[in-house]
Amino acid sequence: MFTLGVSVLWTVAGLHQISDLPIVAFALTGYSTVLLWRNMPSRCIGAVTPNSSLMYHRNVRVIDIYLSRLALETIGATMSLVILSVAFVGFELIRPPENVLLVAWGWFLTAWFGSALAILFGAWSENTEVIEKVWHPMSYFLFPLSGAAFLVDALPPQFRDAMLWLPMVHCTEIIRDGFFGSKFTAHYDSGYLIMVNLALLALALSLERKVSRELVLE
Template sequence: MAQLDMAIAKIRWKRRTINALLIRELMQRFGHGNIGFMWLVGEPLILTAGVMIAWSFIYGEENHGVKVIPLVLTGYSMLTVWRHMVARFTHSFRHNSGLLFHRTVRPIDILIARGVLECIGTLIAFFVAYVPLRLLEYITPIDDYLVLLTAWFLMCALTFGVALTISCLTELSDTLERFVQPIMYLLLPLTGAFYMVSWLPETARHIVLLSPMVHANEMFRGGFFGAEVPTYWDVSYLALWALATNAVGWSLVRKAQDHIEIE
């Protein structure tokens, strides 16, 4: 019983630590003004709105039978999580090494706080864009919230594992940092943000479905559109990739911690 009480106390203490880091991250990134927090939602919202307008001029109302506005809204929301989290995690350990003077703060706590912030902020931005578009009847109602939010959670888990791995590797080698952004751009076709798998020929379809990010995007759109639009995804495949990337990332944390120089 005493061990259980101790474990609960540690969990509560860890939760308070991460909450404090979340607030610190918000203040550091957006300042102390009242409008500061809104930029957490505003940044991805502006990007998504800009792309929706551009694509609407280029493709019109529909592309391959799928409405352009919800296609962009779903694709770029997922893409924003992917890009922002990887970018925010790179060199997070060394840039926040001063926090490690606090006994309760561990390097992984910093990344958890940043990951939670990105996931929640972008999801809020998605719904902030969705609600007025729905009220104006530019888009149809979400078909299945459970599928949509499960896809979001698994995408965030997958991205956290990949970003954690990259963060640890860039701590171990400065040279690897040079390859992060080029690789991120090269992987854009494998995110599934710009197309539906059903649009592709059979051979290309099998290739892109090797990417777990495509499964996440297709599942997210499956929850949004329902049976109205054909989607291809396997939740177990996506979950397995999320577990694998996190297993690799967490196994590298201790090695990366040994390379941190506390200033």
């Protein structure tokens, strides 16, 4: 719904006349990607308390709650991307993705990044309430920096390198490269993103393990 709204807004606002980029595809890729990694931590922060009664069953662990919420979030975001893409292609608002495999690869890396971030923040939020308060403004500030609303290529070169420190910029660039890579020069490094994901996941799982061990039920 969110992606649809933004695409309509940008099309109506006539932004497509300023640039020769496919603006609908630009909005679709940008917002879908943000929604994928940004909603995951929101779903996992404070996720244990409402489900604490399920922990009375020994085969339910903290990680199960996170995994089920992440699976739901991934399916939801993926369906949103697929349905909107098919609809937009059907109405000839966008061209079909140039490289579906590349889109899928980017989407996978984004989901991985979001999940690692979500487990990290989710587990962390069980220790301190600050996390819940910090995540909201943080996700708000990261949004304009995530690449949803700009192309790395359009940035001044010195600024470009700084932006590429942010893993989500790589996510957006890969997915856009798969959609309309021939229309712009993409800047990303899958290797860097994988390294960040691995590090984040290791950190997240070790924290989750600690939380799971020390969990006290009411």
